[in-house]
Amino acid sequence: MTTSTDFAVRATGLSLRYGRTVALDDVSFTLGTGVTGLLGPNGAGKTTLLRIVATAVTPDSGNLRIFGHDPLTGSGRLAARRRIGYLPQDPGFHRSFTAFEFVDYVAILKELTDRRSRHAEVRRALDAVGLSDRRGDRIRTLSGGSRQRVALAAALVGDPDVLILDEPTVGLDPEQRMRFRELVAEIAEERTVLLSTHQTEDVTSLCREVIVLDHGGVRFSGSPADLTALASGRVWTSSEREPNALVSWRTGTGLFRHVGDPPPGAELIDPTLEDGYLTLVDLAAAGAR
Numbered sequence: 204m205t206t207s208t209d210f211a212v213r214a215t216g217l218s219l220r221y222g223r224t225v226a227l228d229d230v231s232f233t234l235g236t237g238v239t240g241l242l243g244p245n246g247a248g249k250t251t252l253l254r255i256v257a258t259a260v261t262p263d264s265g266n267l268r269i270f271g272h273d274p275l276t277g278s279g280r281l282a283a284r285r286r287i288g289y290l291p292q293d294p295g296f297h298r299s300f301t302a303f304e305f306v307d308y309v310a311i312l313k314e315l316t317d318r319r320s321r322h323a324e325v326r327r328a329l330d331a332v333g334l335s336d337r338r339g340d341r342i343r344t345l346s347g348g349s350r351q352r353v354a355l356a357a358a359l360v361g362d363p364d365v366l367i368l369d370e371p372t373v374g375l376d377p378e379q380r381m382r383f384r385e386l387v388a389e390i391a392e393e394r395t396v397l398l399s400t401h402q403t404e405d406v407t408s409l410c411r412e413v414i415v416l417d418h419g420g421v422r423f424s425g426s427p428a429d430l431t432a433l434a435s436g437r438v439w440t441s442s443e444r445e446p447n448a449l450v451s452w453r454t455g456t457g458l459f460r461h462v463g464d465p466p467p468g469a470e471l472i473d474p475t476l477e478d479g480y481l482t483l484v485d486l487a488a489a490g491a492r
């Protein structure tokens with residue numbers, strides 16, 4: 204029998220408006236163990252959705268269960284929050300804090316009141332992200348990659364079962380991004396991670412599931428392979444721009460790459476997840492035009 208506690212997170216019919224702006228419209232999904240990627244154009248509603256799951260924002264309507272707890276009730280919210288770690292888009296660093304001081308400050312906000320056990324937990328979280336030997340360094344002296352690790356350590360305080368990461372790889376160089384992904388993959392082996400990103404490579408290399416939001420609604424929910432397959436037989440290259448393609452761009456090789464309905468005899472190539480994503484979002488936009 205299926206119960207509401209089978210999934211770490213179950214959202215049903217979440218909707219939220221900011222004045223006349225519909226940020227989320229009837230969004231439903233479930234999250235299990237592993238990383239679920241959240242993709243979508245700017246303004247699609249990703250941050251709003253993450254804030255709701257993080258229990259920082261209350262939806263206008265809909266239901267949310269975190270391990271069966273209802274965060275829309277007082278007692279449920281507290282129980283749900285104890286299981287959640289949140290890395291917001293802007294972690295609000297006090298740059299003169301050391302890494303330890305910042306994570307300790309977050310631990311205090313999370314109501315870890317006993318100083319000795321709190322400090323042990325802060326050291327554990329910094330150790331988990333590989334920053335044990337940098338814990339006395341001021342945040343302003345750390346690289347972007349190390350700063351993101353500090354933010355992740357703060358999210359890991361209290362050993363949450365659900366991690367919510369809002370665009371954590373922005374501003375990282377390729378090596379830092381790869382290291383950060385590796386860390387998240389390790390954490391997600393036994394936890395549930397919801398990760399919003401504009402980097403389709405984050406999804407390809409990390410995610411078991413992917414949700415595409417657009418204009419506040421879920422346009423796709425499934426595996427990265429299924430999202431990629433939406434562009435199967437719809438990607439080709441040629442030496443000219445293709446005015447009838449959904450999207451067409453010049454690549455570094457001098458050839459143009461196109462996604463759309465290929466003309467007869469087109470030189471088809473294997474799609475990437477980005478092609479699948481572009482197909483989905485452009486088809487939706489074409490439908491709305």
Ligand SMILES: Nc1ncnc2c1ncn2[C@@H]1O[C@H](COP(=O)(O)OP(=O)(O)OP(=O)(O)O)[C@@H](O)[C@H]1O
Pocket residue numbers: 221224225226243244245246247248249250251252
């Ligand atoms: N506090 C707010 N007040 C008014 N409108 C808001 C507020 N926060 C978000 N919005 C609007 O709600 C919609 C969804 O915004 P949201 O930040 O959730 O999108 P997003 O997918 O995270 O975008 P991005 O990829 O740019 O971060 C947008 O139209 C945005 O302008």
